[in-house]
Amino acid sequence: MTSGFMNIPANVWIILAGALVTYATRFGGHLVISRMKRIPPKVNVALNAVPAAVITTLVAPGFVQNGLAEVLTLLAAIVLGFRLPMMVMFLIGWAMIVALRAAGL
Numbered sequence: 001m002t003s004g005f006m007n008i009p010a011n012v013w014i015i016l017a018g019a020l021v022t023y024a025t026r027f028g029g030h031l032v033i034s035r036m037k038r039i040p041p042k043v044n045v046a047l048n049a050v051p052a053a054v055i056t057t058l059v060a061p062g063f064v065q066n067g068l069a070e071v072l073t074l075l076a077a078i079v080l081g082f083r084l085p086m087m088v089m090f091l092i093g094w095a096m097i098v099a100l101r102a103a104g105l
Helices: 010-034 041-065 068-081 086-102
Strands: none
Touching: 041 068, 068 086
């Protein structure tokens, strides 16, 4: 699968283009925010909501499109996330999904 340009595979060009676009949006956001003397409260609230929105977009498809093992693990991770440190929650979630998949769920 080559793109024909310099005989480099198309997936490499896609990765490079994605990296360039990601960097450009981050740099552009930095320029916009750095020109503000003070960040407006509504912008601050919106920026604080971004991590939760990103996590939701990553987790939601796994919750609705996969099997019982994934749903049980996600529910357990939600509960554990309120009570345990993040790394402990990740480790328990990892062990749980491995065990449930090995059990055939």
